[in-house]
Amino acid sequence: MPVDAVIPFKPKNPKTRLSCVMDQEEREAFARAMLSDVIGAVCAGGCAPRLICTAPFAYPDAPVTVDPAGLNESLDRALASAGGPLLIIMADLPLADGAAIARMIATPADIAIMPGRGGGTNAIFVRDPSRYHVDYYGASFLKHAAIAADAGLSCEVVDSFRLHTDVDEKEDLVEVLIHGTGAARRYLESLGFALSIEKGRVGVERRTHKETF
């Protein structure tokens, strides 16, 4: 039996910190490309994906629940109604691969947490969802570790840069262009994004611009 993997997804006006280099339509397409990479990794890692979306959205190969509530509320509902182990994973991890997902759900601990950069939480695997709840935003990694400790649950911190790398800002696109192999990288390249090196630092530039950029 594959492990259920819940992926929260915001189809409308996502990734606003990329507004400096992409318009809204492009950001929505880029978010869908990243989601497609995450879904591919989740399936390759032995999980069955389903989406919780803030607005109506259709995805070919995964069931979709629309829940306009906040992230914590909708994920707590998913935990409460889960019939077995649950993976919660964010949709903005375009470097994710099946090996990292498989390592996560193979944890010997009760909980496996994948920290994001800057104190966030990119994924949580919970063996017994009835004993856990989430608390996203801010230093959520520390909160999630504390929730596990308070519930007497053992916790593994997973060690993967592929799942650690969430994409929010222009600088993060460097990682997609270097390490990505899927839809998100292809979409960036189709928009004209390429690596640039200035004074020894690696960045990205957009070589073809819409009029607005």
Next chain:
Amino acid sequence: MPVDAVIPFKPKNPKTRLSCVMDQEEREAFARAMLSDVIGAVCAGGCAPRLICTAPFAYPDAPVTVDPAGLNESLDRALASAGGPLLIIMADLPLADGAAIARMIATPADIAIMPGRGGGTNAIFVRDPSRYHVDYYGASFLKHAAIAADAGLSCEVVDSFRLHTDVDEKEDLVEVLIHGTGAARRYLESLGFALSIEKGRVGVERRTHKETF
């Protein structure tokens, strides 16, 4: 036989991008604390550390070679004179642990590369050093992968956020305060660094200041 691990180290005026929050003496002490964490991880992972320093420096438990040449030149010399497999690892990886090092040197490939954030290279394991050379700076991860390909060497990209997280800038200190367990974290705390959360973003603040900050 433990694998030799070469660690380049700059004892004088290192980590200048941290000058906004630490004076030179503090940056030198912080660099030594990070080095100590890396050496601990390298030993725990089954390697024997030795240092290549740009200036005279004494370290209690590791042999030191002083080589004022550039990074590439001194590492190529180390590769050329190696008598067996060699790990090259940077000194600014305070989240490194033995498990990640052990995974690296257990690669089934000829080469294992640990990319740093932003296209850099944080560690390279080379099974046959006579067939490899390095090319640091800029997008060195891509260059190192290309050098392996050109030499007909198979290459694994290691998946570890602990080895991916190199510490160069103030924002990187967040990771040390959240995930560090060793000397670097203790040193930051002794200087008064603590996490701060503003508008949902996690940063660091220095609660006790020298007059210069």
